[in-house]
Amino acid sequence: MARFSEANLKTATEILSRYPRPKSALIPLLHLAQEQDGYVTEEAMEHIAELIGITPAEVLGTCSFYEMFKREPVGTYLVNVCTNISCMLLGGEELLHHLEERLGIKAGGTTPDGMFTLEDVECIAACTEAPCLQVNYRYHYKVTPEQADALIDDLRAGRRAHEIPRHGTLARVRQHIPADRRAGNAVPGEAEEPVWITRAAASEGGAG
Amino acid sequence: MAVTDAAPIITTRFGLDDGHTLERYLATGGYEGLKAALAKSPTAVHEEVKAASLLGRGGAGFPAGVKWGFCPPGVWPRYLVVNGDESEPGTYKDRLLMERDPHQLIEGVLIACYAIGAAQAFLYVRGEMALAQERIAQALNDAYEAGYVGRNILGSDFSVDIVLHWGAGAYIVGEETALIESLEGNRGMPRLKPPYFPAAKGLYMQPTIVNNVETLSNLPWILSHGGTSFAELGAEASRGTRLFAVSGHVKNPGVYEVEFGVTTFRDLIYAPVYGGGIRDGNELKAFIPGGASAPWFYEEHLDLPLESGAVGAAGSMLGSGAVVVMDHTTDAVKAAWRVVRFFARESCGKCTPCREGTTWLERILRRIVDGHGRPEDIGLLLDVCDNISPGIDWPPKQTTICPLGPSAVSPIASAVVRFKDEFIAACGGTGEVPVPINGAAYTPAPDSSSEVTGV
Amino acid sequence: MSDTQAPETVVLTINGKQVEATPGELVIDAAERTGTYIPRFCYHPRMEPVGMCRMCIVEIDTGRGPALQPSCMIPVAPDMVVDTESAVTKKAQEGVLEFLLINHPLDCPVCDKGGECPLQDQTMSHGPGESRLVEEKRHYAKPIPISDLVDLDRERCILCDRCTRFAKDVAGDALIHFIDRGNQTQVNTFPDHPFASYFSGNTVQICPVGALTASPYRFKARPWDLDQVESTCTSCSVGCRVVVQSSRNEVVRYLGVDVDPVNWGWLCDKGRFDFQAQNHEARLRAPLVRSGDDLVEASWGAALQQAVAALRDADPDRVAVLGGARLTNESAYAWAKLAKGVLGTDHVDAQLDDGLPAEVVLGLPKATIDQVCAPGGTVLLIGPDVKEELPVLFLRLRHAVTRDGVKVVELAPRRSSFSDLAAATLLHRPGTEGEVVRALLAGGGDQEVGGVPAEALAAAAALLDAGPVTVVLGRANLADSGAGVVAAAEAIHAAHPEVRFLSALRRANVHGALDMGLAPGLLPGRTTLEEAGQWFRDGGWATVPAQRGHDARGILEAAAAGKVDVLVLLGADPLADVPDRALATKALAGARTVIAVDQLPTASVRQADVVFPAAGYAEVDGTTTNLEGRVSTVARKVTAPGTARDDWMIAVDLARFLEADLGFSTLEEIWAEIEALAPSHAGLTLEVLHGYDARDGVVIPLAGPPAAAPDEVSSTEGAAPSGPAHEGESDSGVAEAAGEAAVAAEAADDAAAKGAAEVEATEAQAEATADAAEADGDPEPEAPAAPARPALLRHRPAGEVTAPAPDAYSLRLVATRKLYDLGTLVQHSPSLAGLVTENAVHLHPHDFDKLGIEPGASVTLTAAAGALQLPAVPDAGVPRGSAAVLVNQPGPAVGTLVTAGEAVTDVRVERA
């Protein structure tokens, strides 16, 4: 497992079809690869390069620019603690250190059982709910050390599995455009002036 | 000025558990703005938006109606790109709009596409926002089924696809040209403006309008109530209402929709309906008025209205509507370091001064925070700042392509100029260490300003 | 037209001085042109600016007050005020420099770039004193090999994006890329996908620091003990301009020189690194003569005696000369005069049955590279894989397609490196080029031709009708006779006499050798025995052969049949290069005496009876002629090993021993004679050659004074020929478009004056040929003083040969070249020798089932001439019914399958 599975290849094809140029699908496809394997494997990058028609180096160039793409396996649960200004002011760092002790790893590390990876992250846009953290990009607000401990216990015990999918899965709802509803891609060099603009211009011209 | 009783415009469904569903949206006046728009000509819709004098809510605060006018005539296709990458520290509003009222945003997108003649729109949501992605995906799927999005919308000849796209973790991608690079599948490295003003040469080098989530979320209301009634709210250049996230050391941090241009910082921070004052009766030390990139404000700025002109004149910006409050227990040096660390981590690496300079600044500050500061470090810090943003001025001059690099300068300049003594102490110096700095734009402590000498 | 096109100028102020610039010119260029150098690291004039390093920021005022702007990205504007000296500018630039240095190792003393490093120079002039960075520098594992030829030191890298931009935008090999972000950004390859690009050496040359180094050069020399001279690369016939650098009388490095009409500063890795062969210890240092089974060293006198003994009383009809493509024009002329003017034989051929008839190469209207690449044109590519055989022409064509909207219609026996860039690729059956082209000219038709589907033909025909057409003509397949290519050329020329052709023959100075008469039936100057025989006798040639002699194949067949007493090999290695391996072997065995003039002990040299050591590239002065007919200088930088001599001196000596006198004893004298006698070289005096803009070379034939004024250009342009309207619209369309192409090419060439000469020349030539084609029967031989270039000869048997229909059981063999092969130079260049490709037979996937063989399985290929075994690889890029192999690669010699003269080679493919 590393190249796209049959099912994911279909999804990949649908994603590709939504863009005027295939390379625009690169980031979505990397997310798909990470959802499939929990991280982005070299084989996946090579497969994506084939699908888009670029070199693996170009795929890696984009992939490695974005923090969310992990090129090594990470824990089932990625725990991101915000320590940026708003959270720092209200104990973000303390929360991070508490979790470091609780999990026995430093920020950036992964627990030996492969359960948790802990990260010290920048602002995750929940500043009024400080201190906050995300588990696989699901939010937890105003987290006290006790709540953090409870959360870790729940995750270990699998009690949160229904609301927090394993690392790699972001949205569990995918966009799907029904064929009969599709307006179609606006492709440079092909697309012309939209009809409603032409029509309006005409009638306005007629009016005035 | 005081808290006004202006009715909310874009947060009306925040209170509802099902405000994100199509049913509830329709039941609460949803897609009326779109119908109103389709009844008009694209030009007329554009006029409404101009009349509303709706300022961009993404940070730059440029009038949306004016920006739309910049698309070169006769060049097709045009695109609309929705900037939902919200990552400026302290900023928290777009995510709420996407999670709680996705249809309002979609309707805004449709109105904008109709007006500018965009045949395809891309809704770029920050990667770390899984719920927002799910809510928008669901909303789009429902809206497509119901005929609000896609081919022949509401039976008209207006057709547009809205493509949901996720980022993958890079603050710089919020910058519009980097956003476009990212949408093209590239590393999110900004393009130089000019020549690459998106409206002229954007996505695939085609005319592209990039608008912020909050900006677009205002359009349904503007179209159903009229641009002028929107413009009746607010003052000066700042019209309508606007979301502000008040975070940090206030009693009730929160995201508040306030009347733009008239409400003051004091209202926002102290009014019981908003921030409710500094926690534990502490004293205000400083506050960031518009996101991490903005120079800091202090006590004496509290009565400024939330109005871009006034705030700009006072030497900072409203930016992305992020007000971060620091009370007197805050370590100014550490606060500055933490903000600079953010910019150092988020530099895209394209421009030498930003790539190397912000990292260097972060390491110097880190050293000072760790207790290894040297008296000469303050001078070094400021000289490095000067090489990233010549003159350490506001608005910043830059040796870089985009403003990210220079953004790392404002927290340092703010803290050094205002809390000079804290820095000197942290650098193991005595009161006599002179602090060389230009950057007249920054606000010295009322008493000690004289000691601040130019480079 | 250049005057009417002359763009109005923009006036701006740079450092208080008013300067004129062309609209669109970048501030950094306008400043440099007018004497103000702005420091830069990422900007490169041949690549899109990225504005990354920020070193070039200067204060620019466009009315809204001075602001720091990257001068590499800002085009000049009227009334713009630029200040590159202001305090703000200086402080900012010094700041950038310091930022670049804080993480730079400053290991200049051990760095290859030390002494020629822009970063080092900048630092010396206005860098910070000692570093203000007290923290640790960024660390990476020291140099990592990113390919067989290039090492990368990421600590020295300043992330200017030059190498990565080159790889993607220029070479189309995006195999190196920025990885990671911000302060962690590094250049690297994808794991296990090395930077295997034929052009990787260019990244080393354009790296502004010592981050990229060439393994063949590492630690070889330091700039200050380098000695250099400008020359022209002769590794292939593109003729890229180079600087040859030596240290202690040894060539250590080539650098590309940016000449507008040819290589734009780029080189391929073969051209850049195969100088290693010149330094190889196997170089021949003294004459050798055969004693029994061995070749033993001999004095020049003794060797010459032995050679002359064989030559003296040999019947001219039993003397033959093969090769000469390695020689300079001067040496080629000396040998042509010795062979034809003294020995009196016309059995002379610079090609080895692997090219095209000299009449076709020289007789068709010639195109320059600029004309082929002119914006908006259409190129019909009938010939080899340009990337494999003429790499830098590939770069120029690629640029034309990706940046200038040029469309390429490719006619090929198997998919080539250009297929992805081509607007249409017609995969045809070997030998059918003529039929396919005739179908194209007829607009397509409704049936498949030569294996090309009707739809594909129609689509391609439409493309050809669209724009001005030029043709790139060469020999893709060494397993057919090339007759198809000739037929194709004849068809095009007959239909569109004004269409120009760019020859894609690959070997070094083959075009110069043909120009100098090293081909049967020809005399120096692109003229024939009939037309110019008398003229040369009048010009001092003792004799001129009465009638046309054998070409290479004829010579080899005669030798094989024992009809050749003396066979002279001028740097020719028939055993390696003649497609029909058996014939070559028989020929060398059958020739009574074989005299070899060469630099290295090739397989053929080892069979010779007398061997003369020749001075090689960078060891001789003279001129070379590229595939455009562009004459440019090659220069001597080091001394030849041992007693090796210039090829022309060897000819002079042999003549002397034969009591004949070639009539010259210096290069200048030879050139004077060429200029005086060779019709195509009339007017090309040494003054012209070494004069104005010498580095661009001069395209022959000249028309009018080389320094023609622009308005003369426009007049010539006006006279662009519009051929007889055979094809209605499309024809005249093509015609005037050809004119436009010329204009565009001319405009693209900033050496307007000389450009004028070139364009006039080719125009005149086109007309001449057009006339000739119209005249029924052969054109009148004109006065030798100003002879017309020979028109295409009619009724060449080759032209008539059409490939027999393939039988049901056979596949038609396609044998193509790779850049790196078992050729002498590559194999004697240690860093290239290993880059050869494992051979295999490529078949269309469908043919596997048909033949009942497994992918990867070893199969036997059986042809009339012989049989061999290779693994079989499925390849959709090979048309059904064809079997594609590589020549001159390790493993069984494909030449054993080929029979010289056969229109095509059919092979049975069976499970081994």
Ligand SMILES: Cc1cc2nc3c(=O)[nH]c(=O)nc-3n(C[C@H](O)[C@H](O)[C@H](O)COP(=O)(O)O)c2cc1C
């Ligand atoms: C470094 C940087 C980061 C930015 N981040 C964001 C962002 O996260 N969201 C956003 O809407 N605009 C962001 N902007 C502003 C955008 O460049 C752009 O001005 C805005 O999206 C335009 O939309 P508006 O006119 O509706 O405000 C950023 C700008 C810069 C320079």
Ligand code: SF4
């Ligand atoms: S300023 Fe920084 S973030 Fe902006 S383009 Fe330059 S390097 Fe990238």
Ligand code: FES
């Ligand atoms: S040379 Fe202009 S930014 Fe590098």
